[in-house]
Amino acid sequence: MVSSFSVRPEQVDVLSNDIANDAKGIAQELDNLDSQVKTLVGQWDGAAREAYYQAQRDWNSKLQEMNQILGQISQATSQIAQQYVESDARSAGRF
Structure with missing residues (x-):
């Protein structure tokens, strides 16, 4: 069975x-x-403030990674669309 x-x-x-x-x-x-x-955070002292800053650094690092991945996905998706357009044009040129 051929799917399309x-x-x-x-x-x-x-x-x-x-x-x-x-x-x-x-x-x-x-x-x-x-x-x-x-x-x-300006109202916090000592360990609470430092714990927040450490958690924030970790969180920001992961979010930067996520946004980089989303950017890569967006670019790849755009390239895929362009490849479909080019492939369709090549196929149409064969007729």
């Missing part, structure tokens, strides 16, 4: 843009959250 599927490159491009925009939105929300938390 179809791809609409414009939809893949939309997906690529959505991923990139979502990554930017996540970064903006985290910046907003960080600004709000800074006022609270």
